[in-house]
Amino acid sequence: MLMRRAGLNGILLPLLILGAILLLLPLLGIEGYRLRLLSLLFMWVALAGCWNLMSGSTGYIDFGPVAYFGVGSYCTALFMIKGGVPFLLSVFIAGWVCAALSLAIGLSTLRLQGAYFAIATFAAAEALKQVVLEGDRVLGIDFLGGAHGLTLPSPPSGIFFYYVMLFLMGLVVSLTAVIQKSKLGYGLRAIRDAEQAAELTGVPTLQIKVRAYILSSSLIGCIGGVEAYWLTYIIPDDVFNVMRTIQMVIMTLLGGMGTILGPVIGASFLTLISEFLGAKFVYDYLIFVGLVIVVVILLMPQGIIGTLVKKRGKSSWLF
Amino acid sequence: MAFLECRRVTKRFGALEAVRNFSFALRPGEILGLIGPNGSGKTTLFNLIAGLYTPDEGEILFQEKSIVHIPPHEICRLGIAKTSQITMPFGTMSVYENILVAALYGQNLGMSKAHVAAERILTFVDLHKQRDEPAGKIPVPSRRRLELGRALATGAKVLLLDEVMAGLTPVEIEQALLLLKRLSTQTTLILVEHVMQAVMGISDRVLVIHHGEKIAEGTPTEVAGRPEVIEAYLGKRYT
Numbered sequence: 001m002l003m004r005r006a007g008l009n010g011i012l013l014p015l016l017i018l019g020a021i022l023l024l025l026p027l028l029g030i031e032g033y034r035l036r037l038l039s040l041l042f043m044w045v046a047l048a049g050c051w052n053l054m055s056g057s058t059g060y061i062d063f064g065p066v067a068y069f070g071v072g073s074y075c076t077a078l079f080m081i082k083g084g085v086p087f088l089l090s091v092f093i094a095g096w097v098c099a100a101l102s103l104a105i106g107l108s109t110l111r112l113q114g115a116y117f118a119i120a121t122f123a124a125a126e127a128l129k130q131v132v133l134e135g136d137r138v139l140g141i142d143f144l145g146g147a148h149g150l151t152l153p154s155p156p157s158g159i160f161f162y163y164v165m166l167f168l169m170g171l172v173v174s175l176t177a178v179i180q181k182s183k184l185g186y187g188l189r190a191i192r193d194a195e196q197a198a199e200l201t202g203v204p205t206l207q208i209k210v211r212a213y214i215l216s217s218s219l220i221g222c223i224g225g226v227e228a229y230w231l232t233y234i235i236p237d238d239v240f241n242v243m244r245t246i247q248m249v250i251m252t253l254l255g256g257m258g259t260i261l262g263p264v265i266g267a268s269f270l271t272l273i274s275e276f277l278g279a280k281f282v283y284d285y286l287i288f289v290g291l292v293i294v295v296v297i298l299l300m301p302q303g304i305i306g307t308l309v310k311k312r313g314k315s316s317w318l319f
Numbered sequence: 320m321a322f323l324e325c326r327r328v329t330k331r332f333g334a335l336e337a338v339r340n341f342s343f344a345l346r347p348g349e350i351l352g353l354i355g356p357n358g359s360g361k362t363t364l365f366n367l368i369a370g371l372y373t374p375d376e377g378e379i380l381f382q383e384k385s386i387v388h389i390p391p392h393e394i395c396r397l398g399i400a401k402t403s404q405i406t407m408p409f410g411t412m413s414v415y416e417n418i419l420v421a422a423l424y425g426q427n428l429g430m431s432k433a434h435v436a437a438e439r440i441l442t443f444v445d446l447h448k449q450r451d452e453p454a455g456k457i458p459v460p461s462r463r464r465l466e467l468g469r470a471l472a473t474g475a476k477v478l479l480l481d482e483v484m485a486g487l488t489p490v491e492i493e494q495a496l497l498l499l500k501r502l503s504t505q506t507t508l509i510l511v512e513h514v515m516q517a518v519m520g521i522s523d524r525v526l527v528i529h530h531g532e533k534i535a536e537g538t539p540t541e542v543a544g545r546p547e548v549i550e551a552y553l554g555k556r557y558t
Contacts, residue, residue, distance in 0.1 A: 151477035182430070182554070183423050183424075183429070183430060183433075186412075186416065186419060186423055187418075187420065187424060189409065189411070189412055189420075190409045190412070190420045190424075192409050192411075193409035193411055193412060193455075194407040194408065194409055196371075196407065197403070197408070197409065197469075198409070198420070198424075199390075199391045199392050199395075200369060200371075200391050200392075200395060200400070200401055200403075201392075201395060201400075201420060201421045201423035201424060201425055201469060201470075202392050202395040202396050202421065202424035202426075202472055202473050203392055203420065203424045204390075204392045204393075204424075204426070205392065206475050214457070317360070
């Protein structure tokens with residue numbers, strides 16, 4: 001217990017310093033490409049963190065988180081364009097829309113086990129994408145914009161999005177840390193380890209799985225909304241793209257599933273390595289990214305953080 | 320007054336009647352032994368009471384109220400906890416955290432109160448030395464005690480213990496019996512057990528189940544002499 005406290009304090013200070021540096025960076029003259037890259041990195045850390053919040057802690061592999069990214073994007077866009085609602089309020093409402101949607105999807109899919117849950121969530125995401133793509137044509141209206149997508153009002157500067165993404169990243173990481181040592185966190189880990197035993201020990205398994213799913217999904221929705229405004233132009237094939245799901249999954253697995261820092265390390269690593277290799281080998285960099293992923297997974301099967309922790313012996317607060 | 324009562328409970332799996340027309344009443348504070356040959360329906364009966372299965376016929380009452388159709392976690396919170404024949408620890412969590420989860424959710428406590436309760440149970444089942452070890456990596460006797468501790472930490476009034484002594488050495492069985500004796504001062508126990516000397520020595524009352532039906536009921540000495548019980552275990556030749 002003492003060791004664990006020391007471990008947390010030992011890492012808390014560097015994290016706070018890092019946070020302060022990140023807050024100050026734009027004032028120190030970081031701009032343009034680098035600012036954009038960092039914002040993108042924050043976004044992916046937040047997204048991977050959200051996925052980890054649900055799948056890392058329960059062991060239920062969610063293969064449809066992009067559904068909420070897309071719904072969040074579209075809600076934010078629609079509120080801003082059609083309703084003239086201010087940006088931050090639109091994002092907030094989009095988060096609640098995603099919460100309501102994930103309650104419905106979660107209650108039905110979280111009764112399924114293992115691969116079936118993964119397939120069901122994947123199907124839900126693909127179905128939603130088709131609804132957005134074909135909705136207008138089927139109903140004969142001009143609302144969602146179909147394959148042409150939607151254009152949002154012109155956004156403020158990159159610094160604005162830098163701070164919003166930084167905030168979202170901080171929110172997701174600290175939420176993960178708080179939940180891990182909370183009643184909810186213990187219940188979720190019990191489900192991951194032995195679901196039936198958890199149920200027999202008084203854990204309302206379905207209810208808390210759904211809670212974790214809603215939390216994760218609504219945050220993903222908010223992030224989607226922010227990105228929509230940042231890029232100003234959204235199409236279903238991008239915001240509902242399954243590649244986004246896969247990226248969240250791979251980042252978390254690379255870093256270490258079910259750990260606090262896993263998604264942070266994994267997402268930073270993959271974003272930076274893709275960027276670096278993308279600049280070096282413009283046309284075939286994905287081959288090299290794939291190679292790097294394979295090598296890391298082979299050498300560190302528990303993810304970067306997970307394997308480091310295991311090597312140091314006992315399970316620590318990172319778990 | 321019956322504490323826990325089964326009234327003519329039947330459970331079928333396809334054509335097989337795993338439990339047939341089974342009735343019994345549990346008195347508060349007693350130790351009830353449930354014995355029977357392999358496949359006689361003991362575990363099925365436990366799963367019915369714990370809410371993992373729903374009976375096809377009959378009624379299960381706890382403190383005068385029906386608990387049929389109530390999900391397992393709510394039955395646990397009402398005060399019925401079950402340990403499993405095959406231990407199911409939360410493997411990556413520490414021994415202490417396993418008990419903590421039970422206190423948090425079984426008794427529906429807040430964090431600080433649950434810590435106090437978990438410490439107490441940890442001492443009771445004597446797992447202090449292993450408190451920080453991952454529960455998936457401790458030896459079998461400790462696992463059984465953890466399973467007991469976890470059930471106890473839910474604040475159970477009735478414990479359904481499914482073969483807590485399976486796989487233990489005679490010395491370990493002695494220790495387990497002492498622990499059960501201490502337990503029985505706090506809760507009511509139903510034991511499913513294959514270790515005869517253990518169940519006969521500790522139970523106030525014994526039920527014998529065979530092919531899903533109750534074939535005998537009484538004190539251990541009464542039951543052990545019954546010809547139908549000997550027949551169920553050893554065959555007709557020995558009666």
